[in-house]
Amino acid sequence: MKTTQHTADELVAILRLQHVPNIGDVLAKKLISHCGSPSAIFEDKKQNLLKIDGIGTHTIKHLFDTEHLEAAEAEYNYIFKNDIKCTYFLDENYPKYLKHCIDGPILIFQKGNIDLAQRKIISVVGTRKITSYGTSFCEQFIEELAPLNPVIISGFAYGVDICIQREAVKNGLQTVGCLAHGLNQIYPKVHAKYQAEVLKNGGFYTEFWSTSKPERENFLKRNRIIAGVSEATVVVESAEKGGSLVTADIANSYNRDVFAVPGRTTDKYSLGCNNLIKQQKAHVMTSAADLIYLLDWDIEEKKNTPIQKQLFIDLDEIEQEIYTYLQNNGKQLLDSIALDCKLPIFKTSSTLLAMEMKGVIRPLPGKLFEAI
Structure with a gap:
């Protein structure tokens, strides 16, 4: 999203909030949620902001310091002159996976032709x-x-x-x-x-x-x-x-x-x-x-997808027994493998790890394993 899609005042308010020390992305999002927008934070009364968990008098003092407004305006001018794209964490095109991270940046700057929509x-x-x-x-x-x-x-x-x-x-x-x-x-x-x-x-x-x-x-x-x-x-x-x-x-x-x-x-x-x-x-x-x-x-x-397979792999006696068991029985739990192959759990676990590193089995969600 280009910077022109946010008004200058909105973007300066976001930058100003980003510049305040001791206000990280988690606390910034809390402030924005409480006040409704970045600009509303700077229009609210100090006593109202002090009610927010994590906000103390020291933070409030810094929040309204004019040096942060001046710095934000200077950075906005740089962004505008250099046609830098800015993505706010509430924008639709903010990276979807990053949106789920509580400490994701409130603002990302970008250059290039990035398109993450519907992509792996x-x-x-x-x-x-x-x-x-x-x-x-x-x-x-x-x-x-x-x-x-x-x-x-x-x-x-x-x-x-x-x-x-x-x-x-x-x-x-x-x-x-x-x-x-x-x-x-x-x-x-x-x-x-x-x-x-x-x-x-x-x-x-x-x-x-x-x-x-x-x-x-x-x-x-x-x-x-x-x-x-x-x-x-x-x-x-x-x-x-x-x-x-x-x-x-x-x-x-x-x-x-x-x-x-x-x-x-x-x-x-x-x-x-x-x-x-x-x-x-x-x-x-x-x-x-x-x-x-x-x-x-x-x-x-x-x-x-081309997959390179190793044709000849040396397995020891226990590895071969487990591999044959998985080939015949499909996906199995660690406990089931140990029980049916009459092996201690610790021995089964270490053997499965060795086999995984040899590329002959793979782990699956839910503690399952299968032969490749």
Whole structure:
């Protein structure tokens, strides 16, 4: 939605509210709901606002400080002169999945040709120090997903982010970079050379003003948009700690599906993914087929999606017994598998995880498992 679809006064009021310290998106939405609109907040009496839970005298003092109005007017002028699109959280074209997030931004700035309506949307994140394993996975993953024409969301940063977004462009998919700074710059600067191709088929989202710099806390804040704007988040590679794991945790808190690409236990940049899987915070993903199946994307599209299968897989005696059982009996609960195969629960659980990583079974909603 272009800025002209909101009056100047409305947009300045939204910006003014956004600029007040100690008023995050949750409290801002509470104020808007109570008063009816952003502009009505600044017309209400202070004693009325103090009745709202979370609003104290300190916040009220800042709320009516004229410096926020002056800053909002300056930012409005920048937005207007640079034809930046603004989407308010109550607008119809505000990202539908982000609308369900209580802490979603009250205002998003965007550039490009972003169209999320009636589209499959996934976020892909990972380490800034991508390995050849991660690069190869990104290439294969996007190639397999391309027939479904999803939108690929990432952070336009080093490593997995730029790799997955460039692969999306190469395969003609729409891709959106969520930035941790204003639209007046690109960080890292070296990625400015990819800006035009992303703007052509996709674009950029940010909640940050033109005065914002790419500071550490902005990247952490930005991660909730990456997690919230999509229906699932994929972690390709991650060390034991990292921003992509924060994004995965946020996605889990939003009750979104999280997928992680497993790797060898000795590989530094697979530790984070392996831990997500081990802690049952993510589904194992060995190919796009796993995501397609668990998200229940269109059956015909699944049928036409190229899926690379491993023809010869070594299974030990217990794995083979479970695999044969699932082939003969279809989808089964963990408890049923353990009971019928006469195995302890802990042994069954660890064996199923090993088989999942080998790509011979897959988990289903409701703690079910089936053979592939």
